[in-house]
Amino acid sequence: MKMLKAGTRLKSAVCDTEVMVIRAAAGEVLLACGGAEMIAMDVPKAPGAHPDPDKTQGTLLGKRYADAGGVVELLCTKGGKGGLSIGGEMLSVKQAKPLPSSD
């Protein structure tokens, strides 16, 4: 269990996935990728670790992932094989609403 903070970057312990926390819950949560708790960017991965075969929904670069309540939101900054979950609940992709070329 960890307290998430907006702006924090984390990586998967079992695949290439990296995320940045966009919005965090008030309390501690268990954020996992591929079934294993996500780790700080500077913590080395255990060699030979691989995602739980039941949790390989995969992550895509640039997609935002949120829990059903919309409390926690993550931005995938590097894609991987594992699926993201919080407290065992899988996160789903949140769509941006692109502006009609106002940039």
Add this chain to the structure above:
Amino acid sequence: MALEMAAECHPQRIAITSGDFKLSYEGLLGAARTAAAAVRESGCRFLGVLDVNSPAVPIALFAAAYAGVPYVPINYRLTKPELEELIGRIAPAVLISSESLVKPLAIPAGVQVITREAFLHLALASEVGTTPATGDPQDIAIQVFTSGTTGRPKAAVLRHEHLMSYILGTVEFGAAAEEDAILIAVPPYHIAGISAVLSSSYAGRRMVQLTNFDAATWLKLAREENITNAFLVPTMLSRIVDHLVQTGETADVPTLRAIAYGGGKMSLSVIERAIQLLPGVDFTNAYGLTETSSTICLLDPEDHRAGVASDDPAVRRRLGSVGKPVPSVEIQVRGEAGQLLGAGESGDIFVRGGQVAGEYLELGSMLDADGWFPTRDRGHVDEFGYLYLEGRADDVIVRGGENISPGEIEDVLLGHPAVSDVAVVAVADEQWGETVGAVVVLRDHSPATIAELQDWVRERLRSSRVPTKIRFAEQLPYNEMGKVLRRVLKQKFGSPAARLVGRPKGAD
């Protein structure tokens, strides 16, 4: 971070085209990292840019984020004392500039000047590894000096969390197609210039830079570079329209799909003609402030098409609105006592949302307890939810205690067939404190008398709105971003209107 993602997604894609110079997204990331290492080593607290658009601008913007220091673009059109004062306020700093711009200036102590060429040379040399800044969302990303029409320029602060909120809420990562290209003609010190770099990088779109805008060069570059998107301030679009009309040229930019405009009031006749002259192009009106990380309201292409095609005056009128709030932003119009106003009622515009910074370095946050920011713009929302701007709160005319927005009178006068441009300002008046004054530019060969124009307004608005004084002018004074310089116009009517309200008698 946004740039790292773009570089990973399509490393070989071109990020920047500037004349013959090209830089890929991978190259841009490398340059930003290398420059960031140098910025760090210098020990500076700010990375300033006093220059026209060049590849150094996006490199510096990302290098500053990477090094964890605020990026400060400075308006190179300011006067020597203004520039020296602003530069002094960011010391110790590294300032990227060009010889001709810094030569006349006495550079304040603690400011290290590097020319654009030297900066590019340094950034594009072999990559120097450096660790990115910890990237706290509450760190200051950008500091922009406001134009300071009412006093000393204020330093508007935008933190990473505001910019991220804007980008994540409005741009789909990597959404640009390989052939997409945006033509960036706004200067780098304008919020629209900054957001264009951020949005384009996140979308993976090629950015083509234009240093000095003129209509013919813009059209030529758009054709040569197969431009698909562009952002323009109203004056620029107006010049492109004039150029096409005068030369009889067709626009002939077949790749161009979308033009967004904003940063000032667009005249109805210009946008209507632009839609005719550029038939395949989607137009979007974007309303935003520096303090809100740019766009907060949009009039989308569909509304533009409907507005031009419709016979219904209520729908046509929308072309003069700034559309509806973007999904992540809320808008309120409030009255003088702070009460919420209903449809059609004019008041002060407030805005709330993740991208709204509303903070100045010297004054702190301007947000109220519930997160609302007073834009100091006046306007109203119609029954369909479209927002209409009526000018700055500072420009409101107070006639005998009644607040009058210049915008509604200007719109009525612009509807007169002889009037090509108009600005309404406060005029000092013994009886009323202030009354309405108008400076009118007439169309060629269309005479109109003062009495005729006064009658025109009287038939359409309340009598207090009728200009007591009307002056004719060859043209109105605009700044380079297309904003009318009302201060200059007020002087046309003699001494500036002194507001005596609330000032104790016998003071001084």
